[in-house]
Amino acid sequence: MLTLEEFKEKYPPETLRKEIPESPISSLRGIQYLYGKLYTLATTGGGEYAPYLTPDAASDLIDTDDSLVVVRIDLSSENPQLADDKKGAVWVTRYADDLVQKVGHCKYPAARGIDHSVTHQAGRNSDPEKLARYAKERLTKWATDEVVTDAAATHDDGWIIRELAELAESEKVLEAIENEVIASLGGESATSLLTVQVKLETDGEYRWPGELDVFNEAMRQRKLSKLVTKNKADDSSGAATDLVTGTQSRTVGTSEDPQNYFLGKQRETFPGLDIEEAWRSHPISEDAAVTVMNAETFVEACTYRTFGAKVYYLPYFFGHQTPEKAYELYELLYSAVNEDEDVTPIERAYLNSREKDISETDLRFYVSAVMPHQMSRYDVFGETLNGQLHYPKELALTHNQLVTNASAFTTNAENNWTAPLPTNENWALLSETDDRLNSVSTGWYFHQTFAERDDEDADADDPRIEALVSVLSGNAIAVDVLLEEYVARIIDEESGDDEFDGFPSFLVASQFAQLCALADENLKLLTTTDPAKEPITRQPHYEQIIMDTLETIIATDGGHPAGSKLESFINETPALAPSRDDSDGSVTAERRGAFLLGALVGDVGSYQEYSEDRSTTLVDQYPVKSITRSRIKKVAQETIAKTLTYTRQEKKSGQSYPGTKADHIVDRLRETILNPDPDDWEIDTDDLRFYYALGVTYGMNDHPDWGKLQSDETDESEEEH
Structure with a gap:
């Protein structure tokens, strides 16, 4: 196969212009045809018979x-x-x-x-x-x-x-x-x-x-005879307009396909298909069919496997094809075939676009995932011609920036209190990582947060592969699916065999980070048809530091940072934030109530574990799978009662409280959870449970930043001496 330099030398612009189609790419067949043309020129050259040869076979x-x-x-x-x-x-x-x-x-x-x-x-x-x-x-x-x-x-x-x-x-x-x-x-x-x-x-x-x-x-x-006689056809051919070149010619109906689409056995694709008349359903000329078949080497180089499915990520340039675009495309395809680097086509395209300064708006991708079955049958997921590198790349960057810079995951330098949610350098979704694009590209990004399957290979309706294809193609994922998957995974982790695992707070924080990244307003990768869940699809804005100075803390919360942190987190999270048109009976208010209940359970549970040395805490007593609308009121009453008990105990031991222990949570919870009565709530169970789990994670992380306090005490001691 010719190198790019050899290709340019053998096919200068005027020569290449005559070989490639000038019209814009408008179908998968158009991409395959262009790939086949470039491959033929690079291997067997031009000429009448060149497309029919298979130089790579031997x-x-x-x-x-x-x-x-x-x-x-x-x-x-x-x-x-x-x-x-x-x-x-x-x-x-x-x-x-x-x-x-x-x-x-x-x-x-x-x-x-x-x-x-x-x-x-x-x-x-x-x-x-x-x-x-x-x-x-x-x-x-x-x-x-x-x-x-x-x-x-x-x-x-x-x-x-x-x-x-x-x-x-x-x-x-x-x-x-x-x-x-x-x-x-x-x-x-x-x-x-x-x-x-x-x-x-x-x-x-x-x-x-x-x-x-x-x-x-x-x-x-x-070779042509095989294009009209597959699947026991006698002669599946006829005069029609070639769907690739737009010319009137003899078209064939049972030609091969690099991606195994449009096969005679794929009867569900063409209901009532008569093999002899297949050329009418999918007319492609003899020469175009052979050229398409030659695309296989380039097509295969731009695919990879994940979850048992084959993901196609085929680059092409938007608009009319020109020799300059053909050279750039050939370079992408040549490197995909000849480079041994263990990277996905998405990562390779990203690296090449940066090195060659290729416009991402011009570079488009055909995206689909194919699940093969026996008897040459295939399930095709999320096929689109409008995939853009922008979506997986920006999602990777957005997630990294979120967990390293956003106030929801970072502690303010002026504050001795923890961030709302925990981070952990050993958890890929809770720390910045250079291989985030690989994680997104391979679907590992969703494997870490979605419900686990007994078989790692995807089923025909596996949400992991559907979410992956959606991100690669820029289509929005239903937030309802995410919540269902998140909650199922949380419950699986809670009921795991390892008794020392405890509540999966890092998992929940990872899921929430993913949810926030997908909701980025430049990506808009979340959608819902339920108005009650619409706030979840909005991007939170955590860029603003929660508490800038000690004076701000005193002014907003009487000198205690926990209350200000909670208020800011709720107000900056659209799924929880009150709004002007928020009635007491809104689902957002109910979601906020579930979050606050979880926050109190997590806060008290942590107190029980570390101050009371309790092996079974409220977090264990009220697992996520036990939370339903009918139990909310009882759990809230028992948790608040337990909080009052610990408040009285500590006051007896000489500790002075101006109010109730964890009152920054209790006061807000009382306001939210009693009006309307939880028996009348309308929030979906998955929605309720996920934000309860998020609240538990928040509450377990709601304490002074011990490392920061120790550092400050050391600095003060050194200054005194």
């Missing part, structure tokens, strides 16, 4: 021992005969780069049968007897094939093929070929291409199949 044989077995036939006299010169009737040599065009190989990807070209590729490590049989079949099978003989009958040089077929009737000739092959291989097995050379004039040279039009035309006709 590329691993180049420059290997005994990789080319040539049956040499002299047709220069009245009676055809095997060659009798120094090289002999059978010449075993090395398949080399300069022979790729000459042998004119066209692979037929079938378990049985012969290749389309007279050149045939044998299986790996075939024994001499099998290779001898394949050598004889260049005459006995290929030259006598019905399609080949029909092509010969209408070609001026058809006599060449007819004389090969005539030789096939001679047992003496066939025996000589067999003996020569076995003797030349010395009894050793080999992986080889088998072909022929023919001499046409007495004083002429032996010529390769690729040098003679009759061999090329017979190869072409044989």
Whole structure:
């Protein structure tokens, strides 16, 4: 395959402009056709027969021992005969780069049968007897094939093929070929291409199949015949407008596809499909179909696997195609084929776009995920032509910035109190990481937060793969699905076998960070049809530091930072924040009540664990799976009662409280949870449970920043001395 420099040299702009379609890409077939064109130019060159050749099929044989077995036939006299010169009737040599065009190989990807070209590729490590049989079949099978003989009958040089077929009737000739092959291989097995050379004039040279039009035309006709006869069709072809080029031509209905779409077995794609009339449902011309098939190398280089599905991420340039765009696209595709780096196509495209300063608005992607099944059936997820690198890249950057800079996850330098939610450098979603784009690209981003499956491979309706495709293509994810997945994962973690695991606070914080990143107003990757959940899809704005100075703390909360932190977090989180048109009975108010209840349970539970040395706390007593609308009132009453008990105990021990312990939570909870009565709440269970879990995480993290306090005390001690 040509390097970019070689490609540019061989195909200057004026030459390339004539080879590529000028019209904008408007379909998957258009992308495949362009890929096929570029691949053909880079491997077999231009010309009528170039798209039909398969130079990569035997590329691993180049420059290997005994990789080319040539049956040499002299047709220069009245009676055809095997060659009798120094090289002999059978010449075993090395398949080399300069022979790729000459042998004119066209692979037929079938378990049985012969290749389309007279050149045939044998299986790996075939024994001499099998290779001898394949050598004889260049005459006995290929030259006598019905399609080949029909092509010969209408070609001026058809006599060449007819004389090969005539030789096939001679047992003496066939025996000589067999003996020569076995003797030349010395009894050793080999992986080889088998072909022929023919001499046409007495004083002429032996010529390769690729040098003679009759061999090329017979190869072409044989390959075309397969495009109309797959799946037991007799002749699925007819005159129609080619959907790729827009020209009137003979179109075929059962051609192959690099992505296995539009197959005859895919009856659900075309209900009531008649195989013979398939060309009407999906008309593609013969030459376009073959060019599309040649896209496979580039298509495969731009795919990767995750959750058992195959993700296609195929780059192309928006608008009319130009030589300049073709060069840039070829560079992307060439690097995808030849670079060994273990990165996804998304990461490679990101790196290339930065290095080459490629406009991300011009660079688009076809995105889909395919789940293969038996019998060549496939489920296709979220197919789109409008994928942009912007979405996975920006999601990765947004998430990193959120957990490192946003006040919801970072402690104010002026404040000796923890951030609202915890971070942890050992949790990928709670720390900045350089491989976030890889996490997003592979779906690991959702694997960490969604419900776990017994089988790591995705099902036909697996929300992990659907979420991945949505992000790659820029389509919004239903927030209802996220909440369902989040809660299921939380409950799984809560009821795990490890008794020391405790409440999964880092998981909940990770889920919330993901939820916030997806809600970014520049991405808009969250959606819902439920007006009650609409606030969850809005982006929180945590960039503003919660408490700037000690004076602000005293002014807003009587000198205690916990109350100001809670008020700011609620007000800056749209899913929880009161609004002017918020009635007491709104779902947002109910969600806020669930959060506050969780915050109090988490706060008291932490107190029980660290001050009371209790092995079972309120957090254990009221797990997420136990929280329902009907239990909210009881849990709230019991938790507030427990808070009052601890307040009285501490006052008896000499500690002075101006009010109730954790009163910054209790007061707000009382306001929220009693009006309306929780029995009349309308909030969905998943919504209720997730924000209760978020509250528990908040409450467990709601305490002085011990590390900051110790650091401040050390600094003060050093200043005194």
